[in-house]
Amino acid sequence: MPRSGLEARRRLQQAALELFQERGFDRTTTAEIAARAGVNERTYFRHFADKREVLFDGEDDLRASLAQAVAEAPEGLQPFEILLCAFRRTGRALEANRSFAEPRFAVIAATPALRERELAKHASLADVVAEALRQRAVPDRLAALAAQTGWAAYRQAVQAWTNDPGQGLDAHLAQAFDDLRTLSATG
Amino acid sequence: MPRSGLEARRRLQQAALELFQERGFDRTTTAEIAARAGVNERTYFRHFADKREVLFDGEDDLRASLAQAVAEAPEGLQPFEILLCAFRRTGRALEANRSFAEPRFAVIAATPALRERELAKHASLADVVAEALRQRAVPDRLAALAAQTGWAAYRQAVQAWTNDPGQGLDAHLAQAFDDLRTLSATG
């Protein structure tokens, strides 16, 4: 038995994703996940705060990546340009993990409870982006609004990209941020 | 006993709000809510799908109001102008209900689980807005993006208004949509 629980943790994530695909989230019990991972149900809850969290691991890394990407965007850019730049960068990780992210997305999309959790995570990440913008001297109110708006564009791009992965995420990002400009230009 | 359960339903909502204020959401059981409302716990779940839903009633009305407000905005406006107009209108109901909405907001703000649910509701309402925009011949992708962006501005305005109700919601809405324009103009 490994000293650190990282092994069990990974097995739990794997088992959960498999079971959610096979039977759906609602028809899967935490006991079954634990059993497939070869651990006790109690151990499941030592690794993940609740049944949903098993699909949302690594959030801290994401937060850090986002904050860093925003912080390290070139000087002199306007808020949306900063965000486009940052999302291009963090999006690479997404493109690299597509084979893992895809079934995960499918399960989340099929389960209202998981969608709800995803929205909460996204809101939290948008807050990180807003804070990172403030660090770059974007005024308080504008930072929050830019972060949420930019995040909406980002999700739109990811959505378009999953439907049409051929073009690459960057192209869809450019498209989405262009739409943003269109909206404000005409309205 | 009244033929329709509307009476019990209202008592349940009242009892829930009170208890959530007194003890907090997590330290309140559905049995306690039902007891204070003078009904059986089972009846609680006949009226509300889960423990959180008791604070999110009337969503259907809101959806209808939003859709109508967007549909009835003057002709010839650009997407953001339509939304500003629609939010001005639906916002009046909010201003009228402030004494009820305020404690509700406080409870939600203090409870992560309720915030999560609120985000889900908001996402759903933004979808309604997007669909209403499409009905007005706004192109598909732009409609979704405009709805989400406009919704972010709306929330920002409501937030600012709760902190400073003196100015009226309309002023804050104007401010938020102006910020939106600023963002795109400079970026």
Place this chain on the structure above:
DNA sequence: CAACGTGGCGCCAGTCACTGACATGACCCG
């Protein structure tokens, strides 16, 4: 090497959200 601390885990009992099934009594309609 031996004693010790620590951390991951199994186990058990308990609470609480939520559900399905059936019974009952109030109401409305013919």
Place this chain on the structure above:
DNA sequence: CGGGTCATGTCAGTGACTGGCGCCACGTTG
């Protein structure tokens, strides 16, 4: 007045989640 419908009460059950305890594998220290 008889029958149907609807809100509710009652009860048993499932499953998510928690606290507490003890165990054992490991690393550390003397």
